[in-house]
Amino acid sequence: MKERENDIxxxxxxxxxxxxxxxxxxxARAGSVSAKYGENGLKSPAFNREQYASGEFAREYEAYLKENFRNQAEWKALLTDIRLRxxxxDVGGVYVGREDTxxxxxxxxxxxxxxxxxxxxALAALVEDREARVMLVPTSDALWGDRLPDFADSYDQKSFLDRAAQAVGQENWVDAWSALSAHEGEEIYYRTDPHWTSLGAYYGYLAWWRDSGKLLPYYYDPNRGETAAEDVRGELYALSGLEMPGEKMWIFSETLRHMPTLLYDTGESREGYYREDLLESAYPYQxxxxxxxxxLEVRTGLERTKSLLVIRDSYANCMIPLLAPHYQTIYLADLGLYEGGLEELLQRFGPEEDLEVLVLSSVPGWLENFR
Amino acid sequence: MDFSGLVFLLKFLPLFLLFYYVAPGRAKNIVLLLGSLCFYAWSGPVCVGLAALSAVVNYLFGRFMEDYKGRKEGRILLAVSVGLNFGALFLFGYADLLTGMINALLKTHLPALGLSMPVGCTVYTLQAVSYLTDIYRGKEKAGKNILDFGAYLLMFPQSVAGPIVRYQEIEEGLKQKGADLHRISLGAQRACIGLAKKVILADGAGRLWQEVAGADFQRMSTATAWLGMLAFGFRIYFYLSGYSDIAIGLAACLGFSFPENFRHPFAAVSVRDFWHRWQITLGKWVRDYVYLPLGGSGKGLLRQAGNMAVAWALTGLWYGADWTFALWGLWCGAFLLLEKLFLGRILKAAPKVVGWLYTIVVMALGGTLFALDDLTQVRTYLLAMVGGNGGSLVDARFFYLGLEYLPILVLSLIASAPFAAALAKKLREGRTGAAMAFWRFGEKVIPGLLLIASLFLIVAG
Structure with a gap:
């Protein structure tokens, strides 16, 4: 009897x-929203003979079921929580580091x-060819290495920076590592995003300015920043799906004193450095x-004698508003997306007296250009 | 259709079981056959077309064969039917492998067919060949009813990874004498365990293996290389044995007894012992329908070595259409031969732990052939495993990955070791009240595995 009860x-x-x-x-499918694709994720794959014959329909339908399962996001959070416990x-390529980082x-x-x-x-050739300065910025996983989980594997950016400094010569080198590590206890990087904060960019800017022979256009005061958002969650949040506390995003109020025009390669143009509409996106650093x-061409609207070509990755974006008052125009080329590549870019912007060149990129961003 | 997919679990299986249990007596076999055809049809018209054709053709050959068994005509019929079965298998699964080899050797440009192996083809082809051969040998009677035969040959539970079932093993079940509640309960629990093995352990260990396989082998530490191979071993074992458990469990729910396919292979104390515990039904099939018909061990050492080479290369190729799989089979076969010649006696005399370590090392080193795509990678990985790549003995990555995947590794170790099963058996058969109570509790926990596995299923990927 007991066995029968157990079986039942x-x-x-x-x-x-x-x-x-x-x-x-x-x-409940009709009421669900895809955690990954939002409302767009709800569509069931269309049935047609070719897709069925190739097995594609079966694969897509399975993915559709999975992606749109009721409360997918909550299920995912629950599983992630179990895994963390x-x-x-490491969740989705994001380390859960010490100090809530x-x-x-x-x-x-x-x-x-x-x-x-x-x-x-490429760096050595660049500085040999023309007057150019190089500023490669370590990312948080390198400079805040002590916050990484035990035994976590991380690329040795410091070693690469030392070799890069040698390759370009001290006169062309901006030592971002030293500038940032002197302030490593401060909020120089976001905790939920892989980029540096306005404060980090400010220390980077000071390092650049110190040997530039230029006058400070403004007295940038980090204590009187303008809040852009109180509670943003950055790219690492989107990548991992981990629950993270929001953090503040702010800018230097001095950068609002002039209104630049930004001309994108798509033909679009905008006024101002900052895009409030993107603060709510998955990539608020944008x-x-x-x-x-x-x-991207940035016309500062200021009467200056010099222009600047920045060979950059997204790290530069936060520092450009601080650099901009020194120049009439700043040209920004992201080698990862720029169609012509480095050679074409340097041909397009030949050595000119009123054009300065700056490589301003994160270390991984610069290396990725040569994969 | 994947057993660990939502289409199978949430759509196909509930509907199929509903119709199956509602159908009376032998009509269940019709539901089983139609359900299995739907299962194949989900993967495309070629899958269902070939499966249906195989059922019809093999049924007819079986009927003819019975009339001519043991005679010359029967021999011809057997040769033609086996040729047709393997011809189809070869065409879909291995033709491109051969054209690739011909192109490489003769510098020709034969076009690749680009066909992929239809679902279940590797399993039902072997089942059909064993069925026809056994009829020819007089060990088996041909199935009278094409629907019953079709239900046997194409039964969906074993279509993914076996076990390879012989007709006589389920002939009794095809009579459909009614469901047994206890059997259904055990079957459902077994299927849950299988699903959990696949979704939690195989996929978890698979992620660890991907981490290692994605790294630079030339800079890999010896410890990381071994950790990677351990993860790969767990991945493939829990994948195959998980699917086998699902098959055995589902079959029990439908009133059939499938043979066991795995018996704690990581506890083996020799390569021979390993193959008595790993994909048991495949090993027996190759022995009975390839190795022994070739002459087995009865015609001298050289002939035996040749027979073993053929049998083990084919065993390897069953796992995948690449020469690395054939080499993996030959690697196993070579050690089996050595054990037969002298190594077996040495291992028998030595403490069991020596045999166990020897088996682990041989299977891990050979596992690189199974795990990696080409021989250059295999060579580099093997160098990392023996410390010949210039990498360190142990590095931070080993400790990081070890810690990151510690729960999966510990669970895999427990689930693959015989002591957990032995403990469960002891509790089940225990006479004390405490042992019985603990076993009853364990039984109640098993359905929870389905819940956890479902969670992994919904979220993963």
Whole structure:
């Protein structure tokens, strides 16, 4: 009798679980929203003969079921929570670091010696060809290495920076590592985003300015920043889906004193450095200069004798408003997206007396150009 | 259709079970056959077309064969039917492998067919060949009813990873004498365990293996390389044994007894012992329908070595259409031969732990052939495993990955070791009240695995 009761219990529970899932899936699908694609994720794949014959329909339908399962986001959060409680420190390529910091995972293996070699050669050729300065910025996972989980693998950016400084010569080198590490206890990086904050960019700017021989256009005061948003969650939040506390995003109020015009390579133009409409997006750092683009021209509207060509990645975006008052125009080229590549860019902007060149990129961003 | 997919679990299975249990007596076999055809049809018209054709053709050959068994005509019929079965398998699964080899050797440009192996083809082809051969040998009677035969040959539970079931093993079940509640309960629990093995352990270990496989082998530490191979071993074991458990469990729910397919292979103390515990039904099939018909061990050492080479290369190729799989099979076969010649006696005399370590090392080193795509990668990875790549013995990455995946590794270790099963058996058969109570509690926990596995299913990928 006892065995029969047990059998009925087992069958009942297993059938019940299956049935509940099946019923929930069948009836509640209409009200669900895809965690990944929003309302766009709800569409069932269209059935056609070719897709069916190739097996594509079956694959897409399975993905559709999974993606649009009722409360997918909550299920995902629950599973992530279980994994974290079991000791996981890497969720979706994001390290759960110490001191409530989230850090991008950048394994040493991702960067090959060949990439390093090419990246160094390109820098050396650049400074030999013309008067150019190089500022490669370490990312938070390198400078805040002590916040990484135990034994976490991370690319040695300091070693690359030392070699880069040698390759370009001290006269052309802006030492961002020293500038930032002197303030490593401060909020120089976002905790939920892989980029530096306005404060980090400010220390970077000071390092650049110190040897530039230029006058300070404004007295930038980090204590009187203008709040852009009180509670943003950055790219690492979007990547991992982890629950993270929001953080403040602010800008130097002095950068609002002039109104630049931004001309994108898409033909679009905008006024001002900051894009409030992107603060709510998955990439709130795009508040600085907008979405990624291969080429961007910033007309500062100021009467200056010099212009600046910045070979950059997205790290530069936060520092451009601080640099801008020194120049009439700033040309920004992101090699990862710029169609012509470095050679074409340097041909387009030949050595000219009134044009300065600055490589301003994160270390991983610069290396990625040579993959 | 994947057993660990939502289409199967939430759509196909509930509907199929509803119709199956509602259908009376032998009509269940019709539901089983139609359900299985739907299962194949989900993956495309070629899958269902080939499966249906195989059922019809093999049924007819079986009927003819019975009339001519043991005679010359029967021999011809057997050769033609086996040729047709393997011809189809070869065309869909292995033709491109051969054209690739011909192109490489003769510098020709034969076009690749670009066909992919239809779902279940590797399993039902072997089942059909064993069925026809056994009829020819007089060990088996041909199925009278094409619907019953179709239900046997194409039964969906074993279509993904076996076990390879012989007709006589489920002939009794096809009579459909009614469901047994206890059997259904055990079957459902077994299927839940299988699903959890696949979704939690195989996929978890798979992620660890991906981490290692994605790294630079030339700079990899020895410890990380071994950790990676351990993860790969767990991944493939829990994948195959998980699907086998689902098959055995589902079959039990439908009133059939499928043979066991895995028996704690990581506890093996020799390569021979390993193959008595790993994909048991495949090993037996190759022995009975390839190795022994070739002459087995009865015609001298050289002939035996040749027979073993053929049998083990084919065993390897069953797992995948690449020469690395064939080499993996040959690697296993070579150690089996050595054990037969002298190594087995040495291992028998030595403490069991020596045999266990030897088996782990041989299977791990050979596992690189199974795990990696080409021989250059295999070579570099093997160098990392033996410390010949210039990498360190142990590095931070090993400790990081070890800690990150510690729960999966510990769970995998427990689930693959025989002591957990032995403990469960002891509790089940225990005479004390405490043991029984603990076992009853364990039984109640098993359905929870379905819930956890479902959670992983919904979220993963």
């Amino acid at each position: 219990f087992s069958i009942g529970v297993i059938a019940g679980i299956l049935l509940i899932f099946a019923v929930v899936d069948f009836f 079991m000791g996981r420190k 989230y850090l991008m995972r950048r394994p040493a293996e991702d960067i090959t010696p060949e990439m390093e070699q090419k990246a160094l050669e 508040y600085f200069l907008g979405e990624e683009t291969g080429f």
